[in-house]
Amino acid sequence: MFPGSFMMGAKDRLLPPSIPYRFFVAAVAFHLLAWVLLLVGNDGALGFVGGQGMVLAALHLITLGTLAMTAMGAAIQLLPVATRRPLGPVWAIKLMFILYAPGVALFAAGLAHSLAWAQHGGATLCVAGLALFGGLVGANLRKVDDLPGVTRHAWLAVVSLAGLAILGLALVVDFTKGFLPDHMSAAAAHAVLAGYGFMGMLALGFSYVLIPMFVLGPAVPDAVGRRTALLSGLGLLLGAGGALAGQGLVAALGIVLGLAASVVYLRGMGTSLKKRMKKRLEPFFRMVWIAWAVLPLSLLAGLAPALGAPLDPWGSLWGFLLVFGWLLSFVTAILQRIMPFLASMHSSALGGKPALLSHLSPKLPVDIHLGCHGAALVLISVAFMGGWVWPLRLGLLAGLTGAIAFGVYTVEVLRRYRSHMAAAAAAHQQG
Secondary structure (H helix, E strand, C coil), X not given: CCCHHHCCCHHHHCCCCHHHHHHHHHHHHXXXXXXXXXXXXXXXXXXXXXXXXXXXXXXXXHXXXXXXXXXXXXXXXXXXXXXXXXCCCHHHHHHHHXXXXXHHHHHHHHHHHCCHHHHHHHHHHXXXXXXXHHHHHHHHHCCCCCCHHHXXXXXXXXXXXXXXXXXXXXXXXXXXXXXXXXXXXXXHHHHHXXXXXXXXXXXXXHHHHHHHHHHCCCCCCHHXXXXXXXXXXXXXXXXXXXXXXXXXXXXXXXXXXXXXXXXXXXXXXXXXXXXXXXXCCCCCHHHHXXXXXXXXXXXXXXXXXXXXXXXHHHHHHHHHHHHHHHHHHXXXXXXXXXXXXXXXXXXXXXXXXXXXXXXXXXXHHHXXXXXXXXXXXXXXXXXXXXXXXXXXXXXXXXXXXXXXXXXXXXXXXXXXXXXXXXXXXXXXXXX
8 A cells, every 4th residue: 555654754844834824825825816817808818819918917826826836835745755855954945935925916916917027026936946946856856766656757857947947037038138039939839848847747746746646545556657758758748849840740749748758657546546445535636637637638739739739718818728727727626635634633732642634625615616716717718619709708797706715725724723723822832
């Protein structure tokens, strides 16, 4: 079954709770703000294939603000536990947040209002924070050789991070200088490295640890992790390279390899689930099912523009399924589970029994989020394909409602944790 060595001594490697939770709270806040901007700028959402404004700002609030912020918060806590090696000094992690969080806000404001100084300043802060994160992760992974399912995907994420940062800075400068030969091709390569490279590889790598742990299933064989890493690496090279060079057939070949990697990954996850000890899956897994269903769909949607189909609607649909369908569904699922999980682990710090996950996790907000998020995915996808305004607006309202519900869930988890700790402190003083 799941190797006990992963959690052995995990409490000794826990960071102070304020460290990872500042990343998680910021991710939830940016998630809510992104849906607000999409609703405000909904007139530009249909047919969107690039260009500054509310839609591009909202997209980066999700990618940089929610997806990457969650990945950073999860990695700083989970990697030291998984690898049994420290990630780095706490001051460096705090500096990473101090650079990155304001950078995301400033960059999004610059995109929303076409302010070059804000775009350049925000992008510089974001890249500085991401570079610090990449350096800490790389240093942690250098001497790890017993977790190929995690480390190979994490290395692919670090390499993708470097590529997307370089392309991202070039794209920002190109808004004012116009030096790139093909802005759209560079943007497509940037999206591939950001979505399937950086975030996608972290999602796959952490899946091999988190999913078996949460469902009490057997560990996924190392051979599966090696296979998905190899297929994914080749797919990223061809997909991003083909997009950058404007070679659609090369990019399409990369997509086919990505589909093969997703099949191997999903089969590995399915095998672990079938043999799990916990027969009843927890509520967070409903979002995982959505993410796993949309992952291959996003790759299939990407085939259309790679083979010459018009970017409107195929490019828009591909980007939406990648960011909001596959990645946002998976990340909010992990947030839904990891926030109370870490709170429960910290809750016994003063002695006594740890808080139960069921006590820390309110059910109604996540039920609302699930329904609204699913409705938003369907309605907005239909709107893109048909060019219809009314399902787009309904979908954006559903997405915003779901984001509000998820924000309520986050606040309630933290409130219940603090209430438990206050009661534990009082009992400790009396004892």
